[in-house]
Amino acid sequence: MDLGAFSISLAVKDIRASKDFYEKLGFTDFGGDIGQNWLIMKNGDCIIGLFQGMFEKNMLTFNPGWNSNVEEVNPFTDIRILQEKLRAKGIKFVSEADVNSEGPGHFVIVDPDGNPILVDQHRS
Numbered sequence: 001m002d003l004g005a006f007s008i009s010l011a012v013k014d015i016r017a018s019k020d021f022y023e024k025l026g027f028t029d030f031g032g033d034i035g036q037n038w039l040i041m042k043n044g045d046c047i048i049g050l051f052q053g054m055f056e057k058n059m060l061t062f063n064p065g066w067n068s069n070v071e072e073v074n075p076f077t078d079i080r081i082l083q084e085k086l087r088a089k090g091i092k093f094v095s096e097a098d099v100n101s102e103g104p105g106h107f108v109i110v111d112p113d114g115n116p117i118l119v120d121q122h123r124s
Helices: 015-024 079-088
Strands: 005-012 028-033 038-043 046-052 059-063 093-095 105-110 116-121
Touching: 005 015, 015 038, 015 046, 028 046, 079 093, 079 105, 079 116
Parallel strands: 005 046, 059 116
Antiparallel strands: 005 059, 028 038, 038 046, 093 105, 105 116
16 A cells, blocks of 8 residues: 655754754755744655644544645545545544545554554645
């Protein structure tokens, strides 16, 4: 099952301090808006998202239809199809994509240790 590009989304207390720290580790700005308290940083194929005040916990994030350079991958499995495949395997959902919609959508699941996993499709 291809879930798309992988990143870790970090719930940070001070986005500017976190940005400075990760820059020291070789990460550079890749996207986002620090003025809106979110920033995507990249070091090679490693991607981290810094989010201040948006999430309670750190979470794993997958983006169907994208690679690690935010380039479209074709073909890809739509978020709603992934959701139904996981439901058939007994996965429980915290939030779900609307199965009657098309294009962007997301769902959240939680692993056995309580780690949230966001599967977030941005493209049509």
